[in-house]
Amino acid sequence: MTAQLNPQPPEQAATGAAVRADPLAVLRRVWGYPAFRGPQEAIVRHVIGGGSGLVLMPTGGGKSLCYQVPALCRSGLAVVVSPLIALMQDQVEALRQLGVAAAALHSGLEREEASGVWRQLQAGGLDLLYVSPERLLGGDLLERLAAMPGPQPLALFAIDEAHCVSQWGHDFRPEYIQLAVLADRFPAVPRLALTATADPRTRAEIIERLRLQQGQVFLASFDRPNIRYLLRAKEQASRQLLAFLADHRGEAGIVYARSRSRVDQLSRELQAAGFDAVAYHAGLSGEQRSAALQRFRNEAAVVVVATIAFGMGIDKPDVRFVAHVDLPKSLEAYYQETGRAGRDGLPAVAWMVHGPGDVPQLRRFIDDSEASAEQKRIEHGKLEALIAFSEAAGCRRQVLLRHFGEVLAEPCGNCDGCLEPRLLTDVTVPAQKLLSAVVRTGQRFGAAHVVDVLLGGSTEKIRQFGHQDLSVYGIGRELDREQWRTLVRQLTGLGHLQPVPEGKGGLQLGRPELVRPLLRGETSLELPLPPPRQERRRRGRPASGGPALVEPADGDQQLLQALKAWRREQAQQQGVPPYVVFHDRTLLELAACRPRDLEGLSQVGGIGAAKLERYGEAVLSVLRNQA
Known part of the structure; x- marks a missing residue:
């Protein structure tokens, strides 16, 4: 689960930490979840003990709990750096539904709203404060945080979407690099960087730029099996x-x-x-x-x-x-x-x-950009x-x-x-024909025209350039059009073909070390091809949906719809998204198990103490009316 980089000894990390509550008790009371998932508990206890680190966890894996629970267990204010206003709003609204004192400072607030957040901050009335990196580093917010009263005014810093710090990543934001200042200004405050997308090179850059060399790396599976x-x-x-x-x-x-x-x-x-x-x-x-x-x-x-x-x-x-x-x-x-x-x-x-x-267009975007030669090389590698x-x-x-x-x-x-497993087919001869057709037509035409030539088409462009007289004209009738286009795409992806520079989709031969041995018959090539057109017609349209959404039994569908209608009404009254009130998963469980009292409701995942008090009787009323 974890890979450790010069870890801080737990007993040393915990020195001076003011812990207010047990994390598992907080999880059950506030969120209504019976237990942590995967590496969550190890991360939470590491941060509560004063440790810093990097968390890599897939979207939907529960990254936010890794800093929200410690924020309620440690004394002081937790500051969460987040890149987008929409994310801050969602997180703050969800936390307030749970009875947690949370707020955000961002450019979308009215002046009176921002003033109210400042008053809460100065009065010590917040558990979590969400800010953008620009808002944290600009103005006097850092000075105000440093001047907050109390023996332990700051609980932790959480840096969400931490891949934004990496120039090797896909969403680089220069402001994130400046967050290294937190290590200098607040050396005793735990710093937790979190992301769902970081390859090994990006991880190394996050650790270096955010000064997390003495922290711990928690690596959960990137798999999203659902x-x-x-x-x-x-x-x-x-x-x-x-x-x-x-x-x-x-x-x-x-x-x-x-x-x-x-x-x-x-x-x-x-x-x-x-x-x-x-x-x-x-x-x-x-x-x-x-x-x-x-x-x-x-x-x-x-x-x-x-x-x-x-x-x-x-x-x-x-x-x-x-x-x-x-x-x-x-x-x-x-x-x-x-x-x-x-x-x-x-x-x-x-x-x-x-x-x-798609590929030539993406390559042109990279080549035409103002990025450095090194950055272009990186982007081509990612492509x-x-x-x-x-x-x-x-x-x-x-x-x-x-x-x-x-x-x-x-x-x-x-x-x-x-x-939909695809059998590998020996495409050595078709690939040779395709490469030859690209050469014979002058290495300047796109896939559609080259395929027309191989199939012996009678298009205006073929007649205009006299390509009906080429030796490759009509030699490719063993494959249909979709099979040829698939082969073009595969050979482009493998490097046997490449786009003509500034050629608007034209194709030319690719890497010589791949092309020459293939054309000479020194190497063979096996690739998956779609079935012939006649067989595709017999099979019909392939299934496009995923596994069916797990729903209650037929008799519970009416109850589920009633619960969704009640949730929608609550959300409209409060001006929040319906999923902030309850997730679909919670409604599905309610419809399936039909709890009869508040004690039964408290056993449903996603119903913590605050939501039980706020919505409990109303939910029971919906359940009784649909009995």
């Missing part, structure tokens, strides 16, 4: 998306697209198909983005179509799917974006279509890792976890590679 990974060859992305969503009507989800225009187009198409869809991208006004976000947080079945500007820090637990109609920019970005699905631990789906046109994942012949999850330094011994059984 998420089903489904990848499809891109044909007509809009049509494929609608077919996928047909199995997910009435569910909340996110659809990611690369451009603003594509987001607008897809959102209109989904609305026309009867989905409650909203667009979200940086080209919309602040009011439009805020309205889309609030609808997604507060309503049950909204589908947000967005660029990557949406989602980081969104704490909505019941997102049932995340769909990509374009390749993301890296495997880390893909992991983080898909991690917004199934935070409640219930089944969810990560669905993506990808095609040969290659993403391509390897998208073209994996077997278990997707094994490839994904391997990227983060974790080994999954057995195939997961919950991805398209496992559920």
Whole structure:
């Protein structure tokens, strides 16, 4: 579970620590959970004892409890550094529902609201304060924290989304580097950095930049077994998306697209198909983005179509799917974006279509950027890792976890590679034909034209350039169009083909050490290909959904709907998202076990003392009315 870097002895770390409560008792009383999960308890006790460290835990794995519980067990104020206002709002609202004194300081507060937070802070009335790195380091907040009265005014610093400190990571924010000042200004206060996405190199940079060399590293599994990974060859992305969503009507989800225009187009198409869809991208006004976000947080079945500007820090637990109609920019970005699905631990789906046109475009984005040559090299390496994942012949999850330094011994059984196994085919001769066609046509045309030549097509472009007279014309009829396009995508991913610089999607030969032996027949190549077109038609459309969402028995469906209606009414009255009142998992358990009294309610996961007092009688009333 853990890897240790020059650990501080526990007895030394605990010296002078003022511990107010037992962590397990706090967990049960405040959150209503009977026990910690995975490495949570070890992390919590390490921080309570005064220790610092780095926590790597997947989204939905319970990272927030690793600092929230110590914040209530240690004396003083816990300061949580968080990058986004939406995340702060979700966390603060959820904590207040639990009876915890929490607040946030950010630019979205009205002046009177901010003044109220300052008054609470000065009066010692807060357990947790959420701030952005800019707010913490700007102005006089650090000085005010240093001047707070009491023998132990600060309980801990928690640095969430700590991968933002790394220039090797996918979401670098320069302000995070300055957080190293906390080690100098507050050397006796525990510092806990937390992230869900960090490969080994990024971890090393987090430790170095945040001065955590004397801390401890807690590494939980990156696996999200409740998420089903489904990848499809891109044909007509809009049509494929609608077919996928047909199995997910009435569910909340996110659809990611690369451009603003594509987001607008897809959102209109989904609305026309009867989905409650909203667009979200940086080209919309602040009011439009805020309205889309609030609808997604507060309503049950909204589908947000967005660029990557949406989602980081969104704490909505019941997102049932995340769909990509374009390749993301890296495997880390893909992991983080898909991690917004199934935070409640219930089944969810990560669905993506990808095609040969995605890779050249992403490579051009990197090459045309103003980044340094070294940074471009890093980004190209990350893109290659993403391509390897998208073209994996077997278990997707094994490839994904391997990227983060974790080994999954057995195939997961919950991805398209496992559920729809593809046989390897000897593609040596077709690959030779494809490479030859690229050469014969001048190493300047895109995949569609090259495939047309191999299939003996009669297009205007073929006639314009006289390619019907080439020796490679019509020599590829043993494969159909989708099989050829799959082979193009695979050879591009493997490095046998590469985009023509500034060539608008054109292809040229790739790495000579791969291409030459293959063309000479010195090496062979086996890759998975889709079945022939006739067989695909017989099979019909592959299942696009993940495992069915676990619901109560048929007789309990009416009760579940009544509980959801009651929750929605409570949320509207308080102006908070429904999941802040109770998670779906809690409602499912209530509908299944039907507790009859407050004692029975207290045994349901997610119902702590504050929620039992606040909602107990009302929930029992709903249960009695549906008996």
